[in-house]
Amino acid sequence: VASAVRVSRAPAQPHRCVTEQAGKKGESRCISPRGCRKASLRRRCPGARPRRGERGKLTARERILLLLDPDSFDEYDMFVEHRCSDFGMDSDKNKYPGDSVVTGRGRINGRLAYVFSQDFTVFGGSLSGAHAQKICKRNVLCSGVVPQISLIMGPCAGGAVYSPALTDFTFMVKDTSYLFITGPDVVKSVTNEDVTQEQLGGAKTHTAVSGVAHRAFENDIDALLNLREFFNYLPLSNRDPAPVCECHDPSNRLVPELETVVPIESTKAYDMLDIIYSIVDEREFFEIMPFYARNIVVGFARMNGRTVGIVGNQPKVASGCLDINSSVKGARFVRFCDAFNIPLITFVDVPGFLPGTAQEYGGIIRHGAKLLFAFAEATVPKITIITRKAYGGAYDVMSSKHLRGDANYAWPTAEVAVMGAKGAVQIIFRGKQTDAEAEYVDKFANPFPAAMRGFVDDIIQPSTTRMRICHDLDVLASKAQSNPWKKHANIPL
C-alpha cells in the first residue's frame, strides 16, 4: 500500500446536478473496450476543457497529469458506470464510462501513489454508489497506515466533506474551492445568517479560522506542483522509514547567525522561523497551517536529507504561549510524525499556557493534554532545543526530557523555570520584597539548574545546533521503542 492522494471536489447531492455536462451528449456508446476507453477519454478531456478553463480550473485528468510523473498513471475502473435509474438517469446519454471520478495509481518522483480525481464535468463530480466504489476508500482503516492527502479544488459540501476531514492533510485552492456541511442557502433558511460561500467555507476561513485545512494555494497548478514537493517529505507507509533525499547542505555546517537571534531583553520577540530556516537543509521548510494558531509553528523539513517534523513556539505571536488551538495543531502534527516514523525536532520558547476564562471554559486542560499526550506517546526520535523560555507546565509539554526526549539541549539564553522572575516573586513575596527578583533571575533565568538536574543533556552553542541535531539523528536512526500493547490509547479528544 502506498500513499493515497485525492484530488477532489464533490457536491452534496448525488446525481442531481446534471447541469455541467451539456454539450457532450449524444456520443454513441461503443462496445469494444478500446473504443470505450477512447470514448471515456474523449468525453472527459476535449469536450469539457473550455467550460472548466473559463472557471479557472483544470479537468480531473489534467490534474492527474500534472501531479504524477509523465506516463506513470495506470487507470482503474474506467468502464464503471453509475447504476441510478430514477429521473431517466438510466438512459444511454446519461451514462458515462468511468462515472464521475478518475482513479488509479502512478508515481510522484518515482514513488508510488494512489490517486483519485473527481470529475466535475460528469454530474458535477457527484458521489454515486459506483463512484464511491471506485474510490473504495477506507479512510479510517488507512489512517496511520498510509499518508492520505486531500486537495480541495472546487466546492465540496455535505457528507462529502468528511472524506477529506479523515485524511491526514487537507489543502485547498484559493478562491475556487469551498468546504462546508451546508451551503449559504441552507444557512440562510435555518439560522437566517447571510454569508457567502467564501466566508463560510473558503480557503481563508479554513486555513486561518477553523483549522480544517492545512494550507491554501493560489491555483490548481500551484497546488498540484506543491503537492508533488510535499509528497517527497512523506514515507509511503507506516512501515517505511522517513525518506532520505540527496542533500548538498553539509551536516556539520555552523550557523553563526543563531548566536544573535535571541534578543538580549527576554521580553522582546523574535521570529522562530528565522531559527528554523537557518538550521534545516537549504532553508526549505514546508509549513503546515501557517495561518492558524500562529503561536506554534509546525511543518516538515530535512536534516542531512532526512525528513523531520519541526515543532516550535513562535515568540512573535502571543509570546509563543500555548493555548487551545496551538495545542491541538501541535498534537495532530506530532501524532502524524509519530505514525509515519518522522523524527521530531522541537524548538522551545514558551512562557506558559494562556490564562483566562476563555481558555478555561474552552477546555484548555483537555486540549493542552492532547499535545502532552502526543509527545509522551511518540516513539520516533525526539530532539528538543530550548532557545529561551521554558516555563512551568508548558515546558513539560514541549517534548521535555520527562516525556522520553532523546536529546534535550539548551542554548545559553535558556531559562528553565516554573515561571518568569517577576510573576514568581509577586507570588512568593506578595509584593513585599522587591530585590528578590534579581536573585530569582540569577538563580533560575539560565540553563544551569536544569542542566544540573539532567533535564537537559547539554548546553550548546547556538551555532552548533544544526551539527548536533544531524549527528543525533544519525545515531537515533535505529531507535526502536514500543509502547505497551493496547487496542488503542485514549488520547483526550
Add this chain to the structure above:
Amino acid sequence: MAAMALCRAAAGGKRPAGRALLALLKCEMLCSRRCLVTSRQLYSVVHDPDEKTFEKLLIANRGEIACRVIKTCKKMGIKTVAIHSDVDANAVHVKMADEAVCVGPAPTSKSYLNMDAIMEVIKKTRAQAVHPGYGFLSENKEFARRLASEGVTFIGPDTCAIQAMGDKIESKLLAKKAKVNTIPGFDGVVKDADEAVRIAREIGYPVMIKASAGGGGKGMRIAWDDEETREGFRFSSQEAASSFGDDRLLIEKFIDNPRHIEIQVLADKHGNALWLNERECSIQRRNQKVVEEAPSTFLDPETRRAMGEQAVALAKAVKYSSAGTVEFLVDSSKNFYFLEMNTRLQVEHPVTECITGLDLVQEMIRVAKGYPLRHKQADIPISGWAVECRVYAEDPYKSFGLPSIGRLSQYQEPLHLPSVRVDSGIQQGSDISIYYDPMISKLITYGSNRAEALKRMEEALDNYVIRGVTHNISLLREVIIHPRFVQGDISTKFLPEVYPDGFKGHKLTDLERRELLATAASLYVAEQLRSQRFLGTPRIPIAKSQRNTWELSVHLEDGVYPVAVSKNGSSFSVEVDGIKLNVTSEWNLASPLLSVTIDGTQRTIQRLSRNATGNTSIQFLGTVYKLQILTKVAAELSKYMPEKAAEDTSSILRSPMPGAVVAVSVKPGDTVSEGQEICVIEAMKMQNSMIAAKTGKVKAVHCKAGDTVGEGDLLVELE
C-alpha cells in the same frame, strides 16, 4: 549576549563552577564570532613595536569605521574601548573591542552623539585617546575642546583647524590666502548688462548668474557668451528685485561637467605635510558618493602635483595635523577649484591606502601621539589602482537608493578572491536598523591597473552574498561596467545622465538572456533530478526515470521562452531560440554561490529563492531576475488559471521604505488632490514626502506621527 556574558561573569560568585562555565561558553561564542570578521588588509606599512604609543583608545563611533580603527589598534598593541547604543549591544565592533560600554538608547542624539555619556565612559575606562571615525562627533569642535580639557588626545586636527575648515566662508577665504584655486566669482550689485559682461569676461565663460538671495540652484542661468550674459542679467536682476527685494547678483564660474576629485593630506605637529594623491569620487547620488577610485583617470602628473601642493599649502596655512581631505571640483579642461576641506578620516580612505601602502589610521594615531611623519613626499607612490564600492542596504530601483532594513539571514564577503578588501561592521545575523546609516560594507578591489581592479570588482560583486535585505549590488555592478565609466568619462551627474528615467537593473543582451534562460532551465532540471534520488531502499522500489529531455517554458520579464534541455553526463545541452548552449556546473543546490560555465563563459550566479511552482529568482550579472520555469504541459495549462485581480495602488499609500512617521497631514474624510502631501516618513536622516496618487477622499489613516513603519505598510487609504 556579549554584554550579558560580561555582566553575568562579573556578577557571578554564588555558583562559581556553573557561572564560570557559562562565561567560558559565552566567551567561546565571542571568539568564534570574532573570527568571522577578519578581513584582508591591503596596506603594508608595519608597526614599529618599540615606538611608544597610547595604552588605551576609545572609538567614538560604530559600524565598519569602528572595526577599522580597532584593527589598527590591535596591530599597534593598543587596548580598545567601544561605545554602543543598546540596540548595538551585539554589534561586531562591540565584540572586537577589548571593552564596550553602552552610552544610551538607539537614537544617535542619545547615544553616539551623547557627549556627556561618552566623556563619562572615557573617565571610567581611562582611555588616553579618542578616535572619532567619520560622522557623529568627528568634526565637532566642542567635543575636541572637551577632550582637551580632560587631557585626552583627540585623534584628529586641532580645534582651530576644525573650526576654520568647518565654516564655508572662512575656509574659502583661508584657501584664497593660501593661494588655493577657488571658484572665481562676483557677489554684489551689478549696474547694468555691460558691467555683467565685463565681469563675466573677467571670470571666463561659461558663467552662472543668479540672484544672491536665491538659495541653491534656484533661478540659476548659465551663460556661454556675452549675449547670454545680457539675457541672464536681465532675468536675474528682475527676479532679484521682485522676488527677494535684494539687488545683489552672484556671477560665478560655471563648472561644466564637474568631477569631484579630492586630495588626501597627512600632516604632523612638526610642520610636515604630505599629499597622498587623489581620489576620484564623481559617481554620486544625492550628493552621496557611491563608487570611488584612486588614482583618477583624469589627472595628469602636473595637475596632480598642482592640486597636491595646493592642498598641502592649505593644510600648512591652518597648521593642520592628522589626516584630512581637500575636496576639489575639476572642470573638463582640468581647471580645479577648492570646494571644502574635511578634517577627518574619509569613508573612502581605503583606496588611498591601497595605492600608497600607508595605514592612515596608524599614521593618525602616530601624529596624535606627537611623532613626526616617517615619509617624504617622494616616498609616496601610486602603485596600482584601487576601486571602492559602497555596498548599501537600499533599493537602487527607487531614486538610486532608498534605505531598506532587515536581518542579514545570509552574509558572505568575497574574501576568497584575490586583492579584495572588505571593510564592514556587520556579520551574518546582524540587523540593519532604521536608526543608523544603511551601509553594509565598503568593497575594495585592487589591481596592477584599472582594468584589473575593475575586473576583480565585477567578480567580487558577483561573489558577495547578502540575503535578508535589499542591496545596491546591481547598481554598483552596472556603474563599473558602463562604457562611460570604463573610459573614465564621468562627472557628478553620471547617474542622472546615464539613467534619466531611474535605474532599472541590467539590460540583458540576447546572448545574456539565452545564458540566463539556459542556466535557469538547467538548474530546474538538476533540482528535478535530485528530487528523484532517495537514499536507502524502500519496500516498494522507486521507479527510475528514463527521461533525458525536458521541454520547458520559461517566463522571464515580459517574454515566455520555450527551452529544451537534454542531459549528457554532468552537463546540460540547452536549446533556446533555436540556439544550443552547453551548461556545466557542479550543481550544488545548497551553495549560495553557483559557478556555471555556459559555452565556455564562466558566470557566478546566486539563486535567491525557488518554489514548487517554478518561481525562481536568480542574481545574474548583479541584477535579480524573476523567472518562472514550468514544464511545457504545466505552462499550457496555466493559461486556464484565473488572473488574480491586482491591488488598486492608486487608492492606497504604502510606505516605500521602513522608517518613522514624522507628520500626517490628512485625516479621514479629508479631500486630497493628486500630488498633495499626505504624510512624511523619515528614514536614515532623510525626510520623504508621501503624496496622493489621485484626487479623492481619505477613507482611513493607518499611521500617526511617531509611529515606526515597515516597508510596504499601509499608511493611508483613499476612497
